[in-house]
Amino acid sequence: MMLDLSLKFNESYAAFQAKPSDLDSLDSSVHPYSQWQDEGDKLYERGKYEESIKYYERALVNKSDEYRIWNKLGLSQTALKQYQQAISSFEQAIEIDGDIYAAWYNKGNVLRELKHYEDAIASYDRSLDCQPAQHKDWILHNRGLVLWDLGRFEEALNSFDLATGDNPNNFQSWTNRGIMLSYLSRDREALDSYKQAISIKANEFIIWASQATVLTKLGDLEAALKSWNKSVELEDWNDKLWNDRGVVLYKLGRYSGALENFDRSIALNPKEEIAWFNRGNVLRILGRFDEALASYDRALELNPKCDTVWVNRGVVLAELHRFDESIDSNERAIDLNPNNDSAWNNRGSDLYTLGLYQEALDSFDRAVGLKFNKSLYWANRGNALRELGQLENALASYNTALSIDPAYSQAQSWYGNVLKDIEQKNAERIGTLSKREQPSTHVSISSIESDRSSTDIVRTVDRDGNMFEYHLKDLYPNEESYQYTTNQSKLFAECLPELIAKYGGHYVVFEDGKVIDKDEDEDVLLERIWKTDFIKERMGVDGHGIYCHLVPARRSTP
Template sequence: MNENFEDRDEVLDTVRRFERMLTNNEPVFFDLGDFENIIDHYTTHTQYDKALRACEAAIAQYPFSTELLIDRSQVLAMKGEYVEAAAQIEDVALLDPDNPDVAVTRGIIATQKGDFSEAVAYFLSALERAPDRDDIHFNLGLAYQSWQKFKSAAKYYKQSLRLNLDNEVAVQELLYCLEVSERLETNLEFFRRFTDDDPYSALAWYNLGQAYFRLGRYDDAVAAFEYAILIDGKFYDAHGYLASTYVNQELYRKAILEFQLSYEKDKPTAEALCNIGECHEKLAEWDQARRYYQKSIDLDETMDEAWFGIGIVLSAQDRNFEAIHFFRRAVNLYEESVEYWMALATAEYQVGNIVSAIECYDKATQVAPDNKDAWLNWSIILYEQGNYDGAIDLMRNAVEIQPAEAELHYRLCAYLLAAGRYREAYECLENALVLDFDKHRLLFDYFPELESQRALARLIDQYRK
């Protein structure tokens, strides 16, 4: 597939025209290069069903194109339809056995199936025939990354970018591999070299800015993104990243201005509008925040962050009953967010829906069992209901999952004391004091009356350094 887009705006226009023709049932006609760009656009954005539809339309127009048959096989592999993908590429191999894309596609199928050693062998075979193909180096990186061999993955992502700097996915995957292997700081020179070699490359400055952003070096990131924008004022992604950097610096006014420049004039994206809404939320400008969140939803009803944002705005205004509806829309769209479930649980609790709140905390701990706040908040509801044994059992579950989290031990100790189970409480307290002595003040924050218990004080003093 073609990884090089000379004009991204032109490609997007082609994609829109293709979609419009399909929607209106108009005859679809594009040249081969346009179809390649359409298919590549969809695969880059993991829209594999649309990519396959584009493949079918293209093959109907160019039935003897081996490139399109290869594209179709690769898309099928990405969709997990390995048998059909393999059958397709074997048909191509009969027609053109020396085509390096045959080996590449076999490698993609092997990667998707989890046969990483086999995948690497196929890609290396393809490199022997086409050593300067950036996409082959990229696929080698993906195979090694999926194999969790991050150092090898980074090596091939780097080579892919040396051959083609305009591969945003390769940049993101390289940054991830370097971050996971804790080698990003020592590899900054790789990104700097591109700006040294071509100081007028907006893309080089943009990629360097992303590396600084990942490292939390926000001032350096701002400078790099500003250089990219100075070179190319319509570099919308650079504006977006600059805005995100300002958000991390809590410079929300500046962030709003940059988010407003992160899309074409009069063509806002749902994501940008949602981000602007969040900035207004951070500034406690509730009406503006809700207005932008709603605009985001109007553009894309599946924007879960915007539904959640309106819920947050309403909760901040003590309108929890109204907030519940928006939090529920958010969790229905994205059930794997512990943040959404906890916000919904809090809102349900605030309006007196205790059973619903408990159900939400239960879901939150299923989604993220290592989130201590979900366990703590759930347990306090049980405690307030007088269900000491239930609170104790819940904390024991939490401690079993997170044995090194001192706060959980202190809370368990507090509940045991409240239930009159002193021997168990003191054993639990000893564990907590060993883990983190300084956090023993949490015990008295939960229950100030415990400070008067002499036995407790003596036990704590034994662990005082």
């Protein structure tokens, strides 16, 4: 099993914070101390912060009650990361004049750097209370960033909304507003926000990258690629952009292009394990297993604690028929994360291949225990049970796989094979199947053919070329389940145009023309629906299961 590629991109970009100095207003008349202050300002603007501090301190000797100098001193100390001293300087300015919004704002920025988030929000709120004549949007913007840091996305969105309302040309707030909307699964609104940001400043790479991330999430990969292209064009030294562009090319099946992008990302930053991991994934798809293994090994040198890399490394080792090493790799993943269901399943597959069926069953049991709604795991468990001669248990395991995914053709075939095996042992109980001895089956050794003249008859061929047939109803635990799945499939097809318009690219739980729930990730959807009251009356011995299906994505027209 190959896991999804890891998207790694930091959308927050603190550079969208205004420089604190942008809030300063030096409109006072000239005083004797102002020469020291002016010299300090010049040094500050040239980035000579330590020297500027000396001049500000000299100015304060002559005029200790001038809040502007205290504020400037605090800015220089902030630039040198002397945060506690900076807070003290801003507080001195505030003590002299409690309505100086710039000092409250600057203090909030320092508190955010110190991760004192609640205090930072209070400081920004106090700055807003001063009713600033300018830069209100930046105070609101940075307040939104702190709420983002706290995971309070709705409140952060509101703050960015207020910022764009105060200054419709603040493209940074439009961008971060879009990111919050995406976090809240309001992706179409997020795209509108990015469009607004681009209309203001089209040469900012982070806007294009953020837009590309949402388009990728929505499954509009061609449009996403165009956005990544623009982002890379604007900042071609950014390794993360090349990596994420490679991810989209991978998803589009353009593997050679994806590999070139991952290689470019690695050339820019050879110490980023994500790009090495992704490179290994695409090399595996291209059948270059030794190179893929080398890439995974490099990723693990950089970060040996990533269980996902150990799992995919095991996949490649299995492709190379190095099953003992593959088992070791999956066990390393399990040591790091005992709840990694893929590692347990893949370990079971390797043990099955080696003929260690009981140990394989133990692994599959752990996999289904961790992810109950994964049809593949139940099917693999059924295969191990069959090899152990536990045919009725195997049948039940295939049944569970089919209740999760009624269209799982391999599980249907295995189910039919087990029915035949049971018939061979008990011809009086099941008399409709062939009595000829049926060899054991393994993954991908049987094919299934539908009889075009009858939608209710399935013909399946075993590895020895023996054909037998069975009724489609035999694949379902009861008549109600068969009728339910058949009816829902017809309704789904009838509703497909409307479903594509509303839910394109999503998996949906569908019943009687209505979408019960949706998600881009099928596993996440099934895991969520499994915990609801909706599932209780539809599962079990007398239930008919549920109908879950992918709605095809609606493609944009070039």
